[in-house]
């Protein structure tokens with residue numbers, strides 16, 4: 001598994017390795033990829049011999065999002081005159097309590113009906129947030145680490161109150177799933193330093209009130225599983241795939257299974273679960289790169305680029321000459337219609353999402369509804385939230401399969417809160433490759449470290465920003 005340079009630094013810290021060690025080389029390797037001059041600068045500090053101090057200096061490097069040549073010129077090394085020794089446990093959170101922070105936020109400017117645009121949202125620096133949970137409030141204050149971009153959020157940008165979730169409030173930070181660290185707590189069930197997943201806001205720090213704290217899950221950290229997976233594989237999308245496949249599709253060994261938006265947060269897991277179950281699985285996605293990933297990384301039997309097919313019905317007939325037993329529908333619209341024409345007798349369609357319809361205002365017509373009668377097809381819509389009682393079983397199964405190497409998970413990690421609007425909008429044109437996550441701040445396990453810089457994968461010196469990551 002790829003480890004970040006920062007993990008290695010921590011390890012290095014703990015073992016007090018002298019200058020010139022292999023960790024030094026590794027650090028240089030990561031930074032050197034784009035800009036050897038910065039590598040030299042950083043190494044010089046390390047070779048000064050003040051190891052502890054200089055690791056702290058590195059921790060405060062401000063590294064721009066993607067480190068292209070132009071951006072690399074903006075790397076700043078913030079020198080710290082005093083030696084900082086990183087404390088045990090959650091000292092960082094203790095230090096923050098009571099402080100007032102600027103708190104950058106992504107707000108929704110106003111309701112929108114068309115395709116979502118980056119300009120529908122904006123980065124705002126808050127008026128100042130005191131990091132303190134008021135006594136008697138049962139609230140918690142959290143530092144947000146990872147935020148999730150999900151297609152359903154688009155529906156909350158409309159002035160429409162008839163859905164299963166209310167619309168966002170214009171002028172306020174966007175609400176969404178995230179992984180956060182408790183900075184202060186008035187909730188007896190949560191303490192400083194705890195990690196939680198659930199609803200938070202698109203901002204650096206959030207106050208989560210009593211009504212919402214009950215919906216948070218405390219994360220039992222597991223070193224073998226990246227923390228960000230709690231908004232993906234182990235979070236809402238992973239759970240959707242699990243309950244959608246096992247509870248809604250009624251799978252049997254040998255079934256012919258078709259998954260649309262198959263490389264995304266939900267689809268990639270559905271396909272892998274279907275393979276584990278002994279099914280034949282075909283996925284569709286919108287680029288040839290995604291098609292390759294489906295076949296070569298995710299173990300689908302076949303995959304195709306639906307954007308290159310003029311006739312979707314004919315394409316499905318080509319991939320399923322014997323017909324489809326299960327269609328896991330993430331997109332709706334014309335693809336759903338085409339699948340209906342190709343279903344087998346007693347086929348099942350799990351209607352999970354309609355991402356192709358999200359921005360449509362005209363009426364969708366179906367040509368193949370008669371198949372539902374002639375083939376006795378069951379079409380069932382579902383919401384993952386109807387199955388929360390199955391969450392413990394899901395967690396145990398998925399963690400186990402992941403650790404045994406039976407499943408993998410693709411993440412598309414953007415670094416920096418300010419990248420969130422573009423990442424979100426990108427979901428609707430298929431820019432994401434795998435689960436779209438925003439890294440707001442990353443944490444090193446057990447140390448309460450908060451890096452102001454992006455993590456850089458030690459694996460080949462690749463930057464995580466906008467990179468699909470398979471762990």
Ligand SMILES: NC(=O)c1ccc[n+]([C@@H]2O[C@H](COP(=O)([O-])OP(=O)(O)OC[C@H]3O[C@@H](n4cnc5c(N)ncnc54)[C@H](OP(=O)(O)O)[C@@H]3O)[C@@H](O)[C@H]2O)c1
Nearest residue numbers: 151240264265266285286330352353354355356383384430
């Ligand atoms: N029912 C529930 O409880 C529940 C829970 C979670 C998610 N969902 C739904 O499940 C679906 C997948 O969600 P996700 O989180 O896994 O998203 P995702 O697949 O990670 O991202 C969205 C993907 O949809 C595809 N897409 C975008 N516009 C499209 C269009 N017009 N036609 C066809 N494909 C299009 C794109 O992939 P391509 O490159 O392949 O086009 C894009 O990458 C969504 O519809 C979502 O609303 C439902």
